[in-house]
Amino acid sequence: MHERVDLLKSQGKRVIDFSIAISHFPAPAQVRAAVRTALKEPLLPYTAVGGLPDLRGRLAAKLQAENRIEAAARHVIVTNGAKQALYQSLFVMADPGDTVIVLRPHWPAYVATAQLLGLNIVLADQPDVIDAAFLDGLPRARVLIVNNPHNPTGKVYMPAELACIRAWLRSRGTACIVDESYEKLVFDGEHHSLAACPDWEALGIVTIFSASQGYAMMGWRAGFACVPHAWMKAMEALQGPITAAVPALTQVAAGAAFAIGAVPDLLADYRARRDLVVDMFAPVPWIAMAAPASGPYLWGDVSRLTNDTAAFAETLIDEYRVAIMPGEALGCPGFIRIGYIADDEATLRRGVAAVIALGNRLAGARDTAPPARCPSVRAAD
Structure with missing residues (x-):
């Protein structure tokens, strides 16, 4: 998925990359x-x-x-x-x-x-x-x-x-x-x-x-x-x-x-970003995402919406130009992984809004679709 992002960017397209964790921080001054x-x-x-x-x-x-x-x-x-x-x-x-x-x-x-x-x-x-x-x-x-x-x-x-x-x-x-x-x-x-x-x-x-x-x-x-x-x-x-x-x-x-030891500024920034994204997803009914105790990723359960998160990720990058890691890559279909530490806060918000928009669209289509029926069988003449 990250390679897809690089390819799209080389073609002049704007893409938000949540597929891996790439920090917006520079390497430490030391x-x-x-x-x-x-x-x-x-x-x-x-x-x-x-x-x-x-x-x-x-x-x-x-x-x-x-x-x-x-x-x-x-x-x-x-x-x-x-x-x-x-x-x-x-x-x-x-x-x-x-x-x-x-x-x-x-x-x-x-x-x-x-x-x-x-x-x-x-x-x-x-x-x-x-x-x-x-x-x-x-x-x-x-x-x-x-x-x-x-x-x-x-x-x-x-x-x-x-x-x-x-x-x-x-x-x-x-x-x-x-x-x-x-x-x-x-x-x-x-x-x-x-x-x-x-x-x-x-x-x-x-x-x-x-x-x-x-x-x-x-x-x-x-x-x-x-x-x-x-x-x-x-x-x-x-x-x-x-x-x-x-x-x-x-x-x-x-x-x-x-030799640096603790990294308090970086950690405080990531904690604020973590809380921002978790809060954005909190009212969304089709995803469950708890605030993680550590790390540069968020792990969201979208099984109420779909278990085919590979297809969800493909649609997201093709139509919304946002890349995520589908749960299939980590052994768990029905989940998505979001690397939330890249770019600025405005870009982070836009990317999360795109994920929510696609999920809401799919949830709406599912809720309004007619119930599935067995194929009809024509009576013999």
Whole structure:
């Protein structure tokens, strides 16, 4: 859908893009200043595949101070965004044919990456609260993928839920990948890391981080993973022939970004936008949309209107020039995902008004249509 937006824009058409989250904020001033300073250096050499030693040490210190993860530099690998960390983790942790559990709705990359690696994917509907009963109902698996905070629902896992997951991992011998890319975008509650326990290495927990959303650095492709040391050499050996090290300038940017910590101005802006859009949808009868506890997305239930949200999205971009992500892409037909952090407020309002206009049109057509009848059968002569 985002590629459709780019194509339409290249043709001179005005399009509002809610299909992904592209922040209207610039990258932090500290990041831009650090990169400007680095550009004054006469050389930008290759670095170690896993990242600059100093950067890995500083990221380990961030993990200890902010995430309460007992990590050292030897546990950190710097990657080109979260997707590379995900691919390399799954490649090392599982073999073709192994089962990986993905909780639905899900970031599409989890399923796409598992398919690429020939894994057996089991989709399980994520409950409102993760407890022992839910986990015990899951099948045997090599890897469980957890997204906390969650894309697209905005769920933030509670400490009791994380404790249940850790106990389940111990009892099953299942490893876990935890995507914590939205750790800095929590509006309500507090973020806790699954790996904040003494035996995270023994449990086989890989934790993935990204600067893309938390620091408005989508195009910088700055991410890293905290990995049990037993798997680190394998992940570095894999990264070597794929991309080698992350670009030196990106590593400089990553170091500056993750040193910032909290981002109160960005968070306050997103909270106000979240509340604006939720309020706009509140009187609309065919959609249910709660204010998410975190993240750059809104997740709307439109099943009262249609379960074919792919068709809804196609009509919206074709006729209204507004792009959204249909729920089918995230494993849940009947839902839509809206990235609400792009452009200015006036554009945001116009885009939401277009979604409402299309839904009202379809709801009106449905309500006024004559009742469906079985095909008539002509009596035999």
